Amino acid sequence: MDAAFVTGGTGALGRAVTRRFLGDGYRVAVTYRSKEEWTALEKEHARHAGEGALIGLECDVTQEEPVRRAVAGAVERFGALRVLLHLAGGYRGGQPVESVEEKTVRGMIELNLISAFWAAKHVIPHAKRAGAGRLLFISSRGAVEYYPGASVYAAAKLGLFALVQTLAKELKKSDVTVNAVLPSIIDTPANRASMPDADTSAWVAPEQVAGLLAYLASRDAGSTSGALVPIYGRA
Numbered sequence: 643m644d645a646a647f648v649t650g651g652t653g654a655l656g657r658a659v660t661r662r663f664l665g666d667g668y669r670v671a672v673t674y675r676s677k678e679e680w681t682a683l684e685k686e687h688a689r690h691a692g693e694g695a696l697i698g699l700e701c702d703v704t705q706e707e708p709v710r711r712a713v714a715g716a717v718e719r720f721g722a723l724r725v726l727l728h729l730a731g732g733y734r735g736g737q738p739v740e741s742v743e744e745k746t747v748r749g750m751i752e753l754n755l756i757s758a759f760w761a762a763k764h765v766i767p768h769a770k771r772a773g774a775g776r777l778l779f780i781s782s783r784g785a786v787e788y789y790p791g792a793s794v795y796a797a798a799k800l801g802l803f804a805l806v807q808t809l810a811k812e813l814k815k816s817d818v819t820v821n822a823v824l825p826s827i828i829d830t831p832a833n834r835a836s837m838p839d840a841d842t843s844a845w846v847a848p849e850q851v852a853g854l855l856a857y858l859a860s861r862d863a864g865s866t867s868g869a870l871v872p873i874y875g876r877a
Contacts (some may be wrong), residue, residue, distance in 0.1 A: 650730035654830035658848035671716035754798035775818035810868030
C-alpha cells in the first residue's frame, strides 16, 4: 500500500486531498498546527485512523527540524513514503511594495517557499527508495499572472516553480517526478467569505484539484516532470 506525506492537510483543500488519497487506498500522514483541525479530520476518517491508515503529525513546516521529525515519524509508522503532497501555503496581500512590512515578507516566503525546500529535502530519499516517487506542490496562478499588492506572494510562488523545475532536473535519472499544480481561486469557505459577491461557479472545487493531484501521483504519470499544471476553472 502506497503512503503519502501531506503538508497543510487539515485545510479546505487538504481535507479534499486527504479524502481522495485515502479513498484511493493510500496511507496518509498529515501535518498540522491546529489540534482542533486535526481532531476534526481524524473524526471524519475515524475508520482509516483506527486502522492506522491516517496519522497526524504536529509540525511547523517552515522549520527544518520539525519537518525532518515529521517525515521520520511517518516512515516509522508506514515503513515507506512514495508521495509528497505539499499543500501548505497562504496569502497575505493587498499592500504595495513600498508599504509592505518585514514580517509579511518573511512570513509569506517561509510559508510558501522555504517550507517546500524542507519537505522535499526530507521526503526525497524515501521517494527514491519507494520507486515511482512523486513530489507534488501547490503553486498558484499568481506565479505567472501578477497583480498590484501581491508581490510577496507572487515572488514566493514563482520561486516554488523554480524549485520544482530544478528538482525535476536533479532527479531526472531517478524514478522520482516533480510537478506543481497551479490553481486559480479554489472554492473554499474562506474565499467565499472574503469575496461574497463573486461568481463561485467559475471557481475550482477542491475535489477537482485533488483529482489532478491523484493522477500526477499515480504511476501512469511517470513521464511528466518539471511541469506547472494550470487548473483555472472559468475564473
